[in-house]
Each structure stands twice: as structure tokens, then as C-alpha cells.
Amino acid sequence: MKHSGPDSMSRQTTASPTARAYVFACVRARRAFTLIELAIVMATIALLLTLALPRYFLAIDHGKVNVQRQNAATIRDAIDKFFGDQGKYPDSLEDLVKSKYLRAIPVDPLTELPNWVVIAPQDPTLGAVYDIKSAQPDKPEGDGA
Secondary structure, three states: OOOOOHHHHHHHHOOOHHHHHHHHHHHHHHOOOOHHHHHHHHHHHHHHHHHHHHHHHHHHHHHHHHHHHHHHHHHHHHHHHHHHHHOOOOOOHHHHHHOOOOOOOOOEOOOOEOOOEEEOOOOHHHOOOOEEEOOOOOOOOOOOO
């Protein structure tokens, strides 16, 4: 049975202060997360991190190796140009910078220093820098890292 008229309208919109406070308390309490919901979210994030972080660090390591190869190739190219122009190899890597074949000695990203190991030519009268290699020690076989 439908109620109509001003009396029914006033009964529907007016509620006791206690009932109104209860409704607001229920709504306010429902806005927060429960402990189990937070635990599930944290476990999901931890699972995703265990999958993503190893790949991230592997990508960083591969990037450093690629930069190292490029830097070594740049130094080798400068050594070859120096030999082509001067007819001898440089006495040090700094000679490549002084002669403006390089702006600066590239940094080895694995050691984070410009500390390349110099390989001398077989004939010492031709100079002191025939080639270079990284100062980073080689990883042992089967290291897995």
C-alpha cells in the first residue's frame, strides 16, 4: 500500500540522530581496507618483484657490457688512427687525448673508472699501447651470475 501526502514524506526523510550516526559509522568503517586485503596486495606485489627484479638487474648488466664493448671499440679506433697518422702506437692512453684523437679516456662501466689494461705491441720500438682490455677480472666459468 502506497502512502502519499506530506506525512509519508516527512517520515522517510527524518531519521533519528542515533540511526543517522550508525549509518555514517558503517559507511566510514567500510572506506578502510581490512588487514587480509592489505596482506594479499603486499603478497602480490612481492611476487611480481621476485619475477621482475632479476630481469631488471640482468638488463643493467647487459647494458654495462655493451657500453664497455663500445668504449673499447672507440679506444681501439683512436689507437688505429694514431698509428696511421704517426707511424707508431701511443706511449699511453693520455697521448690519445693530448693529440685530440679522444676527448677523454672512456670509462669502463664495470669498474666505473677509466682504468683500462694496456697491451703493448710485440715490437717495443713502435710504442706502448697496441690494444686495451678491461681492468675488470674475468668471471670464473660456471659462476652463473
